[in-house]
Amino acid sequence: MVLEYLLISLAGFLGSYHCIGMCGYIPPLIQYKPWILGNILYNTGRIFTYTFLGFVAGYLGMFFHSLEFQFLQKAFSIFLGVMMIIFGLQVLGNIKEKGVPGLDVIFTAIAEILSKFRKNPFFLGMFNGFLPCPLVYGFLTKAMFEANALKGAIVMFFFGIGTIPALMFSSFMFEKFSPALRKRLASLSGIIIIVFGIIAIARGLGIGHHH
Numbered sequence: 001m002v003l004e005y006l007l008i009s010l011a012g013f014l015g016s017y018h019c020i021g022m023c024g025y026i027p028p029l030i031q032y033k034p035w036i037l038g039n040i041l042y043n044t045g046r047i048f049t050y051t052f053l054g055f056v057a058g059y060l061g062m063f064f065h066s067l068e069f070q071f072l073q074k075a076f077s078i079f080l081g082v083m084m085i086i087f088g089l090q091v092l093g094n095i096k097e098k099g100v101p102g103l104d105v106i107f108t109a110i111a112e113i114l115s116k117f118r119k120n121p122f123f124l125g126m127f128n129g130f131l132p133c134p135l136v137y138g139f140l141t142k143a144m145f146e147a148n149a150l151k152g153a154i155v156m157f158f159f160g161i162g163t164i165p166a167l168m169f170s171s172f173m174f175e176k177f178s179p180a181l182r183k184r185l186a187s188l189s190g191i192i193i194i195v196f197g198i199i200a201i202a203r204g205l206g207i208g209h210h211h
Helices: 002-023 035-065 070-092 103-115 121-128 134-145 149-168 170-176 179-204
Strands: none
Touching: 002 134, 002 149, 002 179, 035 070, 035 121, 035 134, 035 149, 070 134, 070 179, 134 149, 134 179
């Protein structure tokens, strides 16, 4: 179990290079001194949101896994596995991230909200945690597969911990890491998500142990 959480943190670390393109502009917005404390508060806010979302996802998974019909439990496990593979392929770039109608309006609203919290990095991080991202979706699906609210929260906590280095030093990463290198690093994270998806499908098909 510890090894699995470490693997999740590693995936978060590698995958965060994919996120720099979307969220890397946010840390430089922070108007808080000292700089390091502002970034710690910002990342704490992000992890708070991820952990909360993981708790909710785990709770929902617990509800579905409590269904008496074993067929539904297996079907749900297979469905989550397929979703994880899709999100993993999106991170890899094999499947294009499709736009959602009205998402541009949501992004505009979020951008306005973020701009108001430049001097309050914790809340800046909290709102950042809600930004749409296939990497986050992939691990929220993993959290739901845990079928336990606490375990779901722990999954997203370790994921969030892994994303800290890249986003804390995003300005440095932009300068030193080429887009091609960031994409290659993120691809490894996509592979990890796909592996988790395959495990979920295997369990749904009765291969291996059930939770």
